[in-house]
Amino acid sequence: MPTLKINDTSITVESGTLLLDACKQAGYDIPHYCYHPALTPVATCRMCLVEIKGQPKLATSCTIAAVEGMEVFTASPAVADARAAVMEFLLLNHPLDCPICDQAGECKLQDYSYQYGSGDSRMEEPKRRYRYEDLGAKIVIDKNRCIHCTRCVRFTQEVSKTFELTVANRGSHLEVTTFQGLSMDANPLAGNVVDLCPVGALTSRDFRFSKRVWYLKPMPTISRHSAMANPIWADVDENKVWRFRPRHLEGKRATHFIFDDERVAYHRYNLDSATRLREPKLKGAVSTVEAIAETLFGAGNVAVVGQGTFGSDAAQRLAELASRENLCFGSGDKRYPLQFPELQGSGDGVLNRRGFGERGFRFGHLEGLLELVKSGEIKAVVVLHDADFSSHRENEQLRQIVVAAEFSLVFEPIASELSSVASACLPMTTYLEESDFVINHEGDLRRYQKVLTPPKGVLTLPAWVKALQRVRAAQTV
Ligand code: SF4
Ligand code: FES
Missing domain, CATH: 3.10.20.740 (Ubiquitin-like (UB roll))
Structure with a gap:
């Protein structure tokens, strides 16, 4: 030392x-x-x-x-x-047009120029000029802004190992370009080159020119994409997420990077508050939590199905609705090919499988539950679900369980067909509208905080369970 x-x-x-x-x-x-x-x-x-x-x-x-x-x-x-x-x-060849650059406000060239630059240039010749180019549908390059740091090139060589980017030519003609005209579309990690680029040369087609970055408030959260529960920043303004970016954790190299799928996943959670479910529904009509509680607790044996993509607090509360401990079933069967083992760790697409398992949820037993419901041993089911994290087969299995039950209550932050066939639904927050925690596949506890405010009437699952229990307690007094 x-x-x-x-x-x-x-x-x-x-x-x-x-x-x-x-x-x-x-x-x-x-x-x-x-x-x-x-x-x-x-x-x-x-x-x-x-x-x-x-x-x-x-x-x-x-x-x-x-x-x-x-x-x-x-x-x-x-x-x-x-x-x-x-x-x-x-800065010799760099266009000095920061006001129209997408990177303005988070540009290292801007910051260091202000802190360490002389403010003068002896360049008299005309600056080198290129037209911007698409590197496929995800990334756009403006070579005029490039300072040839080669971070993006090294990323494609050392991390994604896809080798699309290279440095061509010499001297003032040096340029970062794609090798033999390759696009970056086939690279599932392509968006990381935008984060790595210290200037505005590489921009994301999804985000570029949609928002000036100084309006954005970075909020720490996690990605629901996989069992890694990657830490990310959700950049928020006007109660809307504008982009997701990786959030590095000290000592965890993999957290420098995220997959393109998780980078653009924020679109799903910017729900239109005019069209989303805002009130309790019973048999297709607007109802009350009292009416739903009465039907649920009067039905008989209750089983719960919790998808392992929600928080551990939600799992704990959901389990309290089951009539017996062994009536907690786990769902969620999304998987990924293990393309980048050092970044992925596992192919599991269900982020809190461990957290649900630790709270008594048994995965892989939905067939058994369907039989119990059909036989009449289970009268009511409560399902916590997000259709994107279940395969077509599992979604169909859940639909059959919900249809076969005498009474079914479905919690879906983003409504799918399951809500439309259920006896009752309660409007629930997305994970960006609540605070909870998950246990990722390595056993690390990852907390996430509320970054968006839900519309009036939309509550977290623990809040709904408390409301249902309150009604039951009032009835038994
Ligand atoms: S990361 Fe940006 S500045 Fe660096 S070489 Fe790539 S395009 Fe140029
Ligand atoms: S030479 Fe050290 S950071 Fe570039």
């Missing part, structure tokens, strides 16, 4: 720590473009230069490891000069 001095601060770091990270630990942020903790360092941008005592030249802090007794200066006159020169060089 080497001890070194950075400016006036003495610090001891893990062996092998890069100077750039050691400086960060000591409280000095080193500007950088090409360095990214999940990619191999290449030291091409030269923005992270620092001065090391006894060395004749400035050194790239992203490629040099901290050594015992080293003395490092991060803001000496030589470093300040070098940074200003690098900024001037990077």
Whole structure:
């Protein structure tokens, strides 16, 4: 564990720590473009230069490891000069049209230019010009803005291993382009190049020019996409989510990246409050929770089916509605091919299977439940469901259970055919409208918080269960 001095601060770091990270630990942020903790360092941008005592030249802090007794200066006159020169060089061909750039407000070129740039340019020649290009349907590249940090190229080589991007030509003609005209459409991780790009060269077709980023409030949440329960940012404005982005957790390399499917999943949760269910429904007509509770608890034996894509608190509360402990059934059978084992960990598409399992929900027993319902042993079923996470077969199985039961109550944040065949429905929040937690497939507890406000009358599942229990308690007094 080497001890070194950075400016006036003495610090001891893990062996092998890069100077750039050691400086960060000591409280000095080193500007950088090409360095990214999940990619191999290449030291091409030269923005992270620092001065090391006894060395004749400035050194790239992203490629040099901290050594015992080293003395490092991060803001000496030589470093300040070098940074200003690098900024001037990077901006030679860069269009200075930040007001119309999609990256404005979260652009490292903007930030560092303001902090470290000289404000002057000696460029007299006309700037190099390209037209923007589609790299397939998901990504758009504007080569005028590219500073050739090669993060995007290294991502396709080292992480997705799809090799679509490459650096072509030399000198002022250097450009990032697709290898032999490949598109990025077949790459399920393509959207990550947009997050990696420190400038506005790579933009997402889904988000570009839909919102100025300074209006967005980043809210920490998780992705429901898979049993990884990836931590993400939901960028919110006007009670609407505008994009999902990965949210890195220290020490978890996989959390730097998310899949394109989970990146665009936010569209599903921006529900139209005018058309979604807002009131309790019984036999197709607007009703009350009292009427539904009366029918449910008067029916006889109740079984519950909880899909493992909801929170553990919801699972706990749902289980309280079952007449017996062994009448809690789990559902959800979405799976993914294990294409990127180091990022996915598992092919399970059901995010809280562990949490539901720990609360007594038995998965893979829906056939048995259908028989119990048909035989009349179970009179009523309560189903917590999201049709997107069940296969066609499982959705059909659940439909048969709901139709066969004397009474069925369905909770669906996003209504499917199951709600239309159920005896009763209660309007329920989506996961972005509630706070709860899940246990991912590695056993990590991941909390999520309410990021959107639900419409009036739409409650969380625990709130509905409490309301139903309150009615039952009042009737038994
Ligand atoms: S497109 Fe962006 S990420 Fe790729 S090399 Fe250019 S600046 Fe870097
Ligand atoms: S970040 Fe070190 S040279 Fe680019």
